[in-house]
Amino acid sequence: MEALAGLRRPNVTVPLAQTIAQQYFGVSAVEVTELGSNQDRNFLLMEASGNRTVLKIDNAAFALAEIEAQNEVMNTCVSAGVSVAQVLRNADGSLVRTVFDADGVEHFARRFQFVPGTSLLDAHFLSAVMMQQVGSLTGEVSAALTKFTHPGLERASQWDMRRAADIADSLLGSIADGRRRERVRAAIKAARIALTQVGELPVQAVHGDVTDDNIMWGGPQNSSQLTVLDFGDVSTGWRVAELAVTLSSLLQHAAERPLDVLVAARAFHQKQALTSAEVSALWPLVVLRACVLVTSGAKQLELEADNDYAAERIEGEWRIFEEATRYPLDVMRAATRAALHVQITETETAADAAKAATSTKPAKEPQVESGPFSFPKKKRFKALEGSLLQSPVALHRVDLGAESVWMDDGAWLREGAEEQFIREAFSFVGQPGESGIYLPYALERLTRSRINSAEAPKTIPFGIEAYFTQRTKVFAPFDGEISVPAPTLAKRDEQQVVLTASDGSRLVLTGLVKLPQPGPVSAGDPLGRVASSDSQQLNRVRILWVSSRATSRIPFFGGDELAPAYEQLTIDPAPLLGLPREEERPDAAVEQDRRNRVFSSAQERYYVDPPEFERGWKHHLIDTNGRAYVDLVNNVAGLGHSHPRITAAAEQQLRLLNTNSRFLYRQLAEYSERLIEKAPNSLDTVLLVNSGTEAVDLALRLAWAATGRKTIISLREAYHGWSIGADAVTTSAYDNPNAVGSRPDWVHVADVPNPFRGKHTGPDAETYYATELADTLKQLDAQGKPVAGFICESVLGNAGGVLLPEGYLREVYAKVRGAGGLCIADEVQVGFGRMGQGFWGFNQQGVRPDIITIAKSMGNGFPIGGVITTRAIAESLGNEGMFFSSAGGSPLSCAVGLAVLDAMDEDKILENVANVGGYFKDRLEMLMAKHPLIGFVHGAGLYLGVELVRDRETLEPAKEETMEVCERMLHLGVIIQPTSERQNVLKIKPPLCIDRESVDFVVEALDQVLSEVVATFAPAHA
Ligand SMILES: Cc1ncc(COP(=O)(O)O)c(C=O)c1O
Secondary structure, three states, rough: OOOHHHHOOOOOOOOHHHHHHHHHHHHEEEEEEEEEEOOOEEEEEEEEEEEEEEEEEOOOOOEEEEEEEEHHHHHHHOOOOOOOOEEEOOOOOOOEEEEOOOOOEEEEEEEEEEEOOOEEHHHOOOOOOHHHHHHHHHHHHHHHOOOOOOOHHOOOOOHHHHHHHHHHHHHHHHHHHHHHHHHHHHHHHHHHHHOOOOOOOOOOOOOOOOOOOHHOOOHOOOOOOOEEOOOOOOOOEHHHHHHHHHHHHHHHHHHOOOHHHHHHHHHHHHHHOOOOHHHHHHHHHHHHHHHHHHHHHHHHHHEEEEEEHHHHHHHHHHHHHHOOOOHHHHHHHHHHHHHOOOOOOOOOOOHHHHHHHHHHHOOOOOOOOOOOOOOOOOOOOOOOOOOOOOOOOOEEOOOOOOOHHHHHHHHHHOOOOOHHHHHHHHHOOOOOOOEEEEEEOOOOOHHHOOOOOOOOOOOOEEEEEEEEEOEEEEEOOOOEEOOOOOOOOOOOOHHHEEEOOOOOOEEEEEOEEOOOOEEEEEEEEEEEOOOEEEOOEEEEEEEEOOOOOOOOOOOOOEEOOHHHHHHEEEEEOOOHHHOOOOOOOOHHHHHHHHHHHHHOOOOOOOOOOOEEEEEEEEEEEEEOOOEEEEOOOOOOOOOOOOHHHHHHHHHHHHHHOOOOOOOHHHHHHHHHHHHHHHOOOOOOOOEOOOHHHHHHHHHHHHHHHHHHHOEEEEEEOOOOOOOOOOOOOOOOOOOOOOHHHHHHEEEEEOOOOOOOOOOOOOOHHHHHHHHHHHHHHHHHHOOOOEEEEEEEEOOEEEOOEOOOOOOOHHHHHHHHHOOEEEEEEEOOOOOOOOOOOOOOOHHHHHOOOOOOEEEEHHOOOOOOEEEEEEEHHHHHHHHOOOOOOOOOHHHHHHHHHHHHHHHHOOOHHHHHHHHHHHHHHHHHHHHHHHOOOEEEEEEEEEEEEEEOOOOOOOOEHHHHHHHHHHHHHHHHHEEOOOEEOOOOOEEEOOOOOOHHHHHHHHHHHHHHHHHHHHHHHHHHHH
């Protein structure tokens, strides 16, 4: 078979290509550059006009019908709106020419549109966003070709995945390295077997090569622009193979986390739904594609040692092979099913059927009380049959999960926490006779989590751990075959006994003594006794029930990446102990769908594939797998998440009273006094509301009421809230693309004094801006629109913690007051100690505003907002009627607010901000010396902004790179997000309790990610 021997590329040199272009296509190319190809020849033709096209000399192996099929496939894709590099029509209307190479061999030749940009192959790391886009694109190609037929599609191709196992096998001999050859041989064999177990796979027209190499990317400026090139492999084939080919190419870009490419599979599945059989076939096909790549690459090099293109690619192809086979096939198939939320429908074993049935059943009446330690309501003990126990044993459920109340107040971080909780739970049991506790199947154990860790901890058990008060006897719950593997360690704790059922499922029990002899047993035969473990001195057994689908070893604990796969491959053994099965919890993707169905798309959400957070502690967020992330974003939880003092204050007040400020109660005055103590002397009156938006709205009303004027000046790039009033002074193009042009006539927008990229950046910048503002004030006066107020953040928070030029507010406030206006400092983000220089952001500028707006960290997550101003200004509101806000200043809000102020002192928050903030900024500045991508480190205290630029001269914002950094940092356990209207500043505004250990962890992660992102984008920058 010619295809199997590998195809020699046409013998066409650059000068010959130039001649062909001229003779056959009438194109006078002034510059011809060869582009890579495995089997054809591609040349970039540049004409004197600058027009660029691609000349393709097809391999002589192609028949005309095949070439025509390719052309029609391209047209079909274009009609379906898929972006492809189109074949160009010649002057006479034809698409194809016949040409001769240097050996006189006849070839077809065509000219194509040149697509500027870079090949995705050159990108180092692809984030979830990019992978999703690629999967979606492949899905669109596949969907466009669903009904396409053409005689030219029926061709024998080396790349037809239906023949992949045979082709790879036949080329195996070309792999010189014996060890590698054997690994490939084994992988082919395993994938071949796996494919025989899936059902019928649908066949249709396929592009066959939608890979990183054949996708052009618009580069950072146009990152969502992806174009498919090279239709040279179109043929009929398995529909799912289209996706398998794409996924295998993405494996090179997945930073040793092969499961990350499944986000592309999910995107494909949304465009072109796969059958259950296709989902099962997907990973075996990914493996086979990798095998074909490495074997064909080896063969090509054997044929043409001078094929630099093939030589260069072979290492990447081996990387694909390594990633495709990093985890066993059964695990990857299960992971694929879990990622696509596709149930198993092929031939199932009894155990799988049992698992599938329970997993699709509607949620049952909960059998146990909620809470960390609860008792089954119904004791549904069966007799011997199907049970590990001879008689019922009262086993109490112990929940050490992320949402368990036992984990409150950071208890999970205590040294030896898990064992302590187990002992504590055990001590409660204290019943005479046999009883005990159990830690449920697939319920994460937060006690196994770690903070400041780039790797996901192994928190999820795939079986049950049960502790008994006595050395309970355990029996075979079903007939089967016993085996007793030799323990890996000499510890008795590790000793296992395995009971294999006739359906192939395996019950693995660890921690028994008095084990039976290997061989057949019947239900009810003894399997041993639960023994006290060496380490804990408690009678403990681990019960792992592995489905017959699992061919590889399943660990007892795993991390978030593989957990969905292991959960597919194991069965909850609860019924074997007479316990109810654990209720299945929807994963984060399901939760995301649920949210999308009920929430507006205008509502912002972080991340493409967000983790689900259900707990926070200090400056850490904990997801439902028990993974802890350092939180650099939640400035609202100023003191730290779940602060015990705040929780206690809120709880206590809710027990006592919660009403509104029309009534008389002590906390209102007490809290207001405490706030006034923090404010400059003349500001002696407080108005309490519930949010920053309300505070800003109220501040604007106060300025109007006090001055009898309407005009408000706000700065460009600002965010002040969402209500009609607060939004009117919000000018950030990110929050409102038409911001500047669409302000109501009472808002005047002044230029933002951004010292990094503003109009004036020199030493006297403040005077320039202040002079400009003075002119504006005069003009407004002349137009009969005198200023009522000037509003700005005391540090440009929304721009990324950008510090105002020194003296700016002093000069501007003086000018505004001179014109009869009031000065409003929006301290919603930068107040409450965040800037590290006293309590207020305006301390940076040494000024005293007339009105201060506060919210966010004021309530540490509880909704409180307020305005602090002078009595005279506040009184002016009375002229407009009474002011009242139902929950503003309620006893509850005041109790929380007071607790926040107390805790700030108690936790020495201001000292921490000065100490850790300074350290953080120093370390980031050191990173800036290493990474040219960092244009500047803004901010002070714990409001910092790392501005990423493509060029330190032009300051071109590195928006896409910033997004990539954020996605990648998530993988490493850090929550960070872009800000500014250019979305190119990494905003760093963590809870103020962050410590140096976490700062070190974050800076090291950022260092690594910046290098990776630069490697991803560098080809695009070149
Ligand atoms: C400076 C500033 N002002 C006002 C607001 C609005 O606050 P809230 O979201 O509490 O309404 C925000 C919110 O991000 C803000 O950053």
